[in-house]
Amino acid sequence: MESILEYLSMVTDERQEKKVWHKMSDIIALVFFAMLAGADEWTEYEVFGKEHKEFLEKYLELPNGIPSHDTIQRVFAMVSPEFLQGFQVIWNEMLNSSEGEKIKKILAVDGKTQRGNGNKSQEANHIVSAVDENGFCLGEERVDDKSNEITAIPHLLDNLNIKGHIITTDAMGTQTEIVKKIRKKRADYVLALKGNQGSLHEEVKLYFSDPELLCKCAYTKTTEKARGGIEKREYWQTADIGWMSQKKDWAGLKSIAMTRNTINKDGKESMETRYFISSLPLGEKEIARAIRVHWMVESYHWHMDVTFREDESHTLEKQAAFNQNILRKLALNVLKIFDTGRKNTSVRMKRFTISTNPEKRLEEILSL
Numbered sequence: 001m002e003s004i005l006e007y008l009s010m011v012t013d014e015r016q017e018k019k020v021w022h023k024m025s026d027i028i029a030l031v032f033f034a035m036l037a038g039a040d041e042w043t044e045y046e047v048f049g050k051e052h053k054e055f056l057e058k059y060l061e062l063p064n065g066i067p068s069h070d071t072i073q074r075v076f077a078m079v080s081p082e083f084l085q086g087f088q089v090i091w092n093e094m095l096n097s098s099e100g101e102k103i104k105k106i107l108a109v110d111g112k113t114q115r116g117n118g119n120k121s122q123e124a125n126h127i128v129s130a131v132d133e134n135g136f137c138l139g140e141e142r143v144d145d146k147s148n149e150i151t152a153i154p155h156l157l158d159n160l161n162i163k164g165h166i167i168t169t170d171a172m173g174t175q176t177e178i179v180k181k182i183r184k185k186r187a188d189y190v191l192a193l194k195g196n197q198g199s200l201h202e203e204v205k206l207y208f209s210d211p212e213l214l215c216k217c218a219y220t221k222t223t224e225k226a227r228g229g230i231e232k233r234e235y236w237q238t239a240d241i242g243w244m245s246q247k248k249d250w251a252g253l254k255s256i257a258m259t260r261n262t263i264n265k266d267g268k269e270s271m272e273t274r275y276f277i278s279s280l281p282l283g284e285k286e287i288a289r290a291i292r293v294h295w296m297v298e299s300y301h302w303h304m305d306v307t308f309r310e311d312e313s314h315t316l317e318k319q320a321a322f323n324q325n326i327l328r329k330l331a332l333n334v335l336k337i338f339d340t341g342r343k344n345t346s347v348r349m350k351r352f353t354i355s356t357n358p359e360k361r362l363e364e365i366l367s368l
Contacts, residue, residue, distance in 0.1 A: 229265025
């Protein structure tokens with residue numbers, strides 16, 4: 001914890017010296033602790049600080065007590081997002097238990113809009129994040145519009161060590177320049193296809209619609225209970241891609257894949273089929289794992305909206321809203337490994353548990 005507090009003390013504070021009553025590092029730490037304990041809004045951060053001032057003084061200087069919620073929000077509009085992302089990196093290095101393992105880590109890259117940040121006068125922040133299979137967010141990039149994900153993804157990848165790992169995206173990220181970036185950084189990819197890739201999607205779809213070709217593909221499936229029904233997930237993969245007219249446009253392309261999800265619920269059956277391109281060689285188990293992990297990123301967005309009530313937050317100042325998002329993700333990363341002593345405790349319940357006795361529970365977290 002000492003190294004974390006030492007890092008926070010290095011934050012660049014550009015406020016006028018004579019008017020500064022509260023240290024920027026104290027405010028960042030206060031908000032982080034409050035988030036862990038269930039606070040979601042600026043006023044809630046202030047109330048948490050005042051209710052637990054004596055505990056916080058064990059770790060923070062707080063020379064003039066607890067700042068007002070207005071001061072906390074103003075500071076978050078000023079602090080550099082890159083600084084908070086550095087804070088995020090330090091914690092992730094300690095928390096990411098898979099670090100150093102000699103397996104291909106899967107990083108799902110996907111975007112989410114901060115709906116409460118927009119109004120008639122401005123577009124809401126759209127944030128592209130990279131989430132690994134353990135559910136840890138490793139980095140993010142802010143853009144003003146969902147269509148700008150195409151330019152944001154290369155910037156995000158530049159800030160991550162992706163060598164030897166597998167990058168997944170939805171169809172918006174399936175772009176030739178993004179593929180070049182991934183391969184240049186010596187990583188693999190599994191990218192979804194839709195109509196935005198011109199004839200490529202249709203060609204792959206037609207290939208898998210041929211029964212004779214389909215039966216020659218590598219195949220695997222899983223069946224499990226999901227969403228109140230029985231879900232069967234089927235995966236087909238082939239390295240037979242010499243016929244593809246656009247093969248040369250996609251750096252490192254080695255295989256294509258199809259998934260079919262069939263859900264039986266209340267006597268009704270629904271089916272969804274999706275298509276992918278990949279730099280992975282033939283190995284249906286590996287590509288199935290990558291595709292499955294990418295679907296899991298939706299649960300990460302769900303936590304932002306439901307567990308942390310992000311869409312209910314109406315912080316219009318863009319940098320303040322983005323900085324909140326970074327700390328929410330950091331808090332979620334920590335909560336995922338926090339052990340309450342009870343089995344199968346949800347993240348929401350973990351926040352509630354911390355809120356019932358913040359001094360005891362935060363001490364436990366600080367000793368991780």
